[in-house]
Amino acid sequence: MNGVLLFLRRELRLTFGGSRTGLVLAAFALVCGIVFLEQLADLRQQVQLAARLAPARLLNLQLGSRLFTPLFTTMGELLVFVTPLLALPAFLGERQRGSLLLLRACPRSSWALVTGKYLAVLLTVLGCVALAALYALLLQLVATRAVIPWQQVLSGLLGLALLAAGFSALALAVAAASESPLTAGMVAIGVLLGLWMAGWAGSGQAGALGRLLREASAMNHLVAFARGRFRLQDVVYMCSLTAMGLAGAVCAWNVRGRL
Amino acid sequence: MKGLASRVRGSLLLLAVLLLLTTPLTLFVARGFSWVVTAKLVVATLLLAGWLWLRRCPPAGPPRHRPPLGVLCGYALAMCLVAVAGVALTWLAGRCSWQLRTQDHRQGVLSPQTRKLLDQQPGPVRVLIGLAPADRRRVALEQLLDEAAEIHPRLSWRLASAEERALLEKKYSLAAGSGWLLLSGANSTRTALLGDEPEAALANGLAGLLGRRQPVVIRPAPRGAPPLLLTTGQLNLLALLCLDLLPVLLLLLAMTRRRAGQA
Numbered sequence: 001m002n003g004v005l006l007f008l009r010r011e012l013r014l015t016f017g018g019s020r021t022g023l024v025l026a027a028f029a030l031v032c033g034i035v036f037l038e039q040l041a042d043l044r045q046q047v048q049l050a051a052r053l054a055p056a057r058l059l060n061l062q063l064g065s066r067l068f069t070p071l072f073t074t075m076g077e078l079l080v081f082v083t084p085l086l087a088l089p090a091f092l093g094e095r096q097r098g099s100l101l102l103l104r105a106c107p108r109s110s111w112a113l114v115t116g117k118y119l120a121v122l123l124t125v126l127g128c129v130a131l132a133a134l135y136a137l138l139l140q141l142v143a144t145r146a147v148i149p150w151q152q153v154l155s156g157l158l159g160l161a162l163l164a165a166g167f168s169a170l171a172l173a174v175a176a177a178s179e180s181p182l183t184a185g186m187v188a189i190g191v192l193l194g195l196w197m198a199g200w201a202g203s204g205q206a207g208a209l210g211r212l213l214r215e216a217s218a219m220n221h222l223v224a225f226a227r228g229r230f231r232l233q234d235v236v237y238m239c240s241l242t243a244m245g246l247a248g249a250v251c252a253w254n255v256r257g258r259l
Numbered sequence: 260m261k262g263l264a265s266r267v268r269g270s271l272l273l274l275a276v277l278l279l280l281t282t283p284l285t286l287f288v289a290r291g292f293s294w295v296v297t298a299k300l301v302v303a304t305l306l307l308a309g310w311l312w313l314r315r316c317p318p319a320g321p322p323r324h325r326p327p328l329g330v331l332c333g334y335a336l337a338m339c340l341v342a343v344a345g346v347a348l349t350w351l352a353g354r355c356s357w358q359l360r361t362q363d364h365r366q367g368v369l370s371p372q373t374r375k376l377l378d379q380q381p382g383p384v385r386v387l388i389g390l391a392p393a394d395r396r397r398v399a400l401e402q403l404l405d406e407a408a409e410i411h412p413r414l415s416w417r418l419a420s421a422e423e424r425a426l427l428e429k430k431y432s433l434a435a436g437s438g439w440l441l442l443s444g445a446n447s448t449r450t451a452l453l454g455d456e457p458e459a460a461l462a463n464g465l466a467g468l469l470g471r472r473q474p475v476v477i478r479p480a481p482r483g484a485p486p487l488l489l490t491t492g493q494l495n496l497l498a499l500l501c502l503d504l505l506p507v508l509l510l511l512l513a514m515t516r517r518r519a520g521q522a
Contacts, residue, residue, distance in 0.1 A: 029509055040494070058486070135501065138497060145487065
């Protein structure tokens with residue numbers, strides 16, 4: 001445990017000590033802000049039209065399904081690209097700084113090292129996820145009336161946090177296995193994008209293969225959370241991604257140490 | 260030999276990048292995900308894997324620099340086992356899952372009576388709509404049936420062609436051009452005439468499939484209250500906070516850190 005805390009403190013100092021993390025977070029906040037405001041302006045226009053022309057339609061214009069579900073899904077998509085940017089420097093940065101050999105000589109277990117680095121990456125990615133809660137709070141504070149489905153918002157945040165945990169672990173595994181940043185970036189984005197898009201590949205297919213692809217899709221599991229549904233199978237899927245990524249990172253670190 | 264290996268590596272990478280770059284075009288042409296796109300992604304992944312492997316194992320390198328194959332295989336096997344265990348756990352969780360609805364998704368245009376009738380349907384329900392495509396009731400009816408299909412996933416519907424309409428109007432003695440629904444369940448078929456209130460016809464047809472004879476009275480849907488009241492000024496304030504203030508603060512933080520690092 002001490003080893004994990006030691007590596008976590010060191011990693012957090014390195015992560016927030018440079019400008020890269022702030023730049024990535026700013027870009028993420030900008031894109032999410034554009035998506036949120038676009039959906040909000042569109043919904044506002046629809047509500048105004050429905051209130052004048054068809055009041056019964058107002059029942060269909062819920063903030064949950066019209067604003068927060070698309071926002072959570074878009075944030076999940078963005079995590080595919082943002083997570084590798086935040087996770088890859090955890091190992092590749094050591095190589096650039098020339099501290100890799102020192103780290104290998106450190107008398108701590110590989111698990112402590114990987115978990116410490118993983119927690120630092122996860123905390124940074126969770127900072128991105130927290131933006132959704134901030135938007136909901138701002139809307140509640142600023143709008144004259146906003147019926148915000150808080151349970152759905154919490155469910156979506158939980159889904160995003162679990163997805164961030166899984167994606168961070170997988171990106172960390174790729175970072176531990178790679179030598180060049182270019183290769184690591186391509187492979188990490190390829191793996192996460194593949195997991196994200198598996199549902200599209202499976203949507204048009206019947207049978208076991210189609211079902212397997214749909215079940216393997218991170219997007220399908222996140223959408224259930226974003227719609228306010230808390231299902232055990234989605235939690236297990238996300239936890240499996242995390243376990244697989246962490247195990248992969250430890251394996252890759254050990255293999256690299258023997259080469 | 261070394262030059263040849265380098266050329267092979269370069270070709271693999273180039274092919275993979277080309278395949279990946281042309282995938283969006285294929286998606287656009289195919290209007291969705293097709294087997295071609297899947298095949299392109301699989302081949303590109305294999306090419307990238309080959310390129311990575313060739314980069315890691317220089318053919319002319321001394322044996323001690325080659326990766327220990329036994330160790331790599333062992334870890335690959337362990338990763339496969341973890342993946343299989345993850346899939347099995349997900350499957351098991353799906354089998355014995357509970358679902359907590361944190362939001363009432365059942366708010367929509369359908370009345371509670373129709374929802375209850377849909378919930379009670381034991382098997383698949385097929386709905387054929389006997390309406391001319393230009394009929395003004397068609398859009399409202401399609402919206403109702405879309406929502407009904409969300410509540411009862413085994414409900415499917417389609418618009419009857421002109422030939423089908425003529426044939427079925429003759430078969431069931433329905434007034435030509437009046438508009439009707441033909442509902443087919445597992446054991447029975449019912450027709451319902453579409454009046455000014457399409458939902459009443461749907462509800463009566465569904466009740467008929469359940470063997471009920473009394474007509475269903477639909478209570479009008481309640482008028483909704485606006486879920487959002489946002490003035491233009493408030494929207495502008497939100498835009499200022501979300502688009503300007505937050506990213507700029509983060510950027511400033513990044514710049515400060517950079518200067519601190521340089522110092």
